[in-house]
Amino acid sequence: MPLVDDPRTIRSAVGHSGRTAVLATKHGKLELIGPSMSRVLGIEVVAVDIDTDQLGTFSGEIPRTLSELDCAIAKARLAMEERGSDLGMASEGTFSPHPDVPWLTTDRELVVLVDDRLDHVFWECAVSTEITAITETLGPDADLTSLAVRADLPRHAVMVRPALPSPRPGHGAAQVVYKGIRQSSDLASAVQASCATSGTHQAVVTTDFRAHCCPSRQVVIAAAAERLAHRVGSCCRACGAAGWGTVDIVRGVPCRWCGRHVPIVRAEIDGCWNCGIRIERSVGEAAADPGICATCNP
Ligand SMILES: [Zn+2]
Ligand SMILES: [Zn+2]
Structure with a gap:
């Protein structure tokens, strides 16, 4: 009870x-x-x-x-x-x-x-x-048309900043990062502005990962x-609490030739955070390919 x-x-x-x-x-x-x-x-x-x-x-x-x-x-x-x-x-x-x-x-x-x-x-x-993920360092004369294709503009956006060391002496302390750039005209002006303040006259263009x-x-x-x-x-079948699911994995599958354990996933463990019950569930092959065994294929 x-x-x-x-x-x-x-x-x-x-x-x-x-x-x-x-x-x-x-x-x-x-x-x-x-x-x-x-x-x-x-x-x-x-x-x-x-x-x-x-x-x-x-x-x-x-x-x-x-x-x-x-x-x-x-x-x-x-x-x-x-x-x-x-x-x-x-x-x-x-x-x-x-x-x-x-x-x-x-x-x-x-x-x-x-x-x-x-x-x-x-x-x-x-x-x-x-x-889509790019990181490119480029100078003021770089081909921005091909960059825009690699960066998937305007579907995605990029950020542009001056390459380090930055800023050049006399350009203040703050490093300006141009964000959310999708249009080629904005890309061009951000690259020019960043190159102008970079100690190496280069800009770094990266994918803008904001959602x-x-x-x-x-x-x-x-x-x-x-x-x-x-x-x-x-829900947990024992206590009814929400959130039942995989809590751990078990590694170690015997090699088909020599029987030594290869460290690939053998089972997943489903569990309940509330009552602590754990149930092992086999996944993958029962025997491992000798090609990934450190003994048979060193
Ligand atoms: Zn083996
Ligand atoms: Zn439970």
Whole structure:
């Protein structure tokens, strides 16, 4: 018999349908995150215009010091405090070189749902390499027409700044970053202005990763929100709490020839944050290809 005043029993009874979540966003993420939360969970998401740049910017003017998860939670909490809400949301994107293919950029999008009624943070990620991402250093005479094609302008946007060292002596302390540039005339003038203030007479052009400027990122944020909605909508079969899903992976598949364990994923573990139940689920092949075995193919 469950104890009625056990916090785990109380948490099992908390649902989400009919509640309103506040979404911290300055960059138009409501239409990416709201629909799946509404359709799958019956949560109405409302945008709160929070200046999330204080927690770090893609342009590097303000470095992100928190982990992506802590940063997303901090953003959601800003919106919750602003509106006095017990349900908050935010998303956080991270761009990095692909571990195996360094010239490919990987976009990892994290979306959180902070629930103070449950005293729990739900989160999910989506990862994509189908992202438009350029970083190019160029001089004042560079061919901007081909750059615009590589940067997918005007569908995407770019940021332009002076190459380091910058600024040149006598040009003041602040480094100007031109953001949200989609038109070739704006690109040309930003490149000229940046070259003029750079110590190397060069400008750096990068993809503007802010969500409203980056459609290839928007689909990844929407995918992460969809995964989050389904996770929150999955209930633990033991205690009924929301948020059942994968909590861990297990590595170690025996090599087909020698039987030694190769460190690839053997199983995923589904679990419940509320009652602690864990169930292992096998994934992939039962035996590993000798070609990836350190003993058979050193
Ligand atoms: Zn082997
Ligand atoms: Zn449970």
